[in-house]
Amino acid sequence: EKTGSKLAKDALDHIGHLFDIERQIMNKPPDERLAVRQAHSLRQLAETKTCFENTLRKIPGKSDLAGAFRYALTRWDALICYAYDGRCEISNxxxxxxxxxxxxxxxxxxxxxxxxxxxxxxxxxxxxxxxxxxxxxxxxxxxxxxxxxxxxxxxxxxxxxxxxxxxxx
Structure with missing residues (x-):
């Protein structure tokens, strides 16, 4: 059984992969960014969401870590909107x-x-x-x-x- 810190690290690794994709397309035109995101980020986002959902089932529901995962999952559509618009950034x-x-x-x-x-x-x-x-x-x-x-x-x-x-x- 993984500890809370190991589960958190796994989740951060998933997020890191998304930022790795973004580093490859930094300063590219929106249409190129969108094409790469559609080809690579969407799959990584699906894996990240699954990781978050699975982790949430393995940790105490009232923990701060569970709160962080619930926060992300309840705002999932807003968090991933950048993957559907090449003009948007992954972060603010x-x-x-x-x-x-x-x-x-x-x-x-x-x-x-x-x-x-x-x-x-x-x-x-x-x-x-x-x-x-x-x-x-x-x-x-x-x-x-x-x-x-x-x-x-x-x-x-x-x-x-x-x-x-x-x-x-």
Missing amino acids: NAAERAIRPLAIGRKNWLFAGSDVGGDRAAAIYSLIETAKMQGLDPRKYLAVVLDRIADHPVNKIDELLPWNIDLQA
Whole structure:
């Protein structure tokens, strides 16, 4: 009979295999990533789910480890959605890194002045981080938007979003 730590290690090994597949397709176009995931990740995901289900039957139901397996299994569809869309990532690490400065300064945001001020700060921070993700210099992006926005038609505001804007125009 395997111990809880051995069962946990087995489960982590299954997850590690999924990340091994992702390392092979890092920075590839979405269609290539999807093809590899369909050919390899789906089979590994099925094995991982079976491992989780089998492990859950072998450990005490009230243990923290059982709670972790139940958590994963009840969210299984959300956890595996990346295998059906080549644009998605296996983890949210990039998003976590992007919001780290906001999380670190969380107490500062308590002093936004009002709920409306907090909403405006959140919108600005979202634009800044999205601009960064699009490879834009956030200062230059915001300068261009602020320069254009007064004369820009409100029904075409989406043209000023970071993934649509031409900073050269």
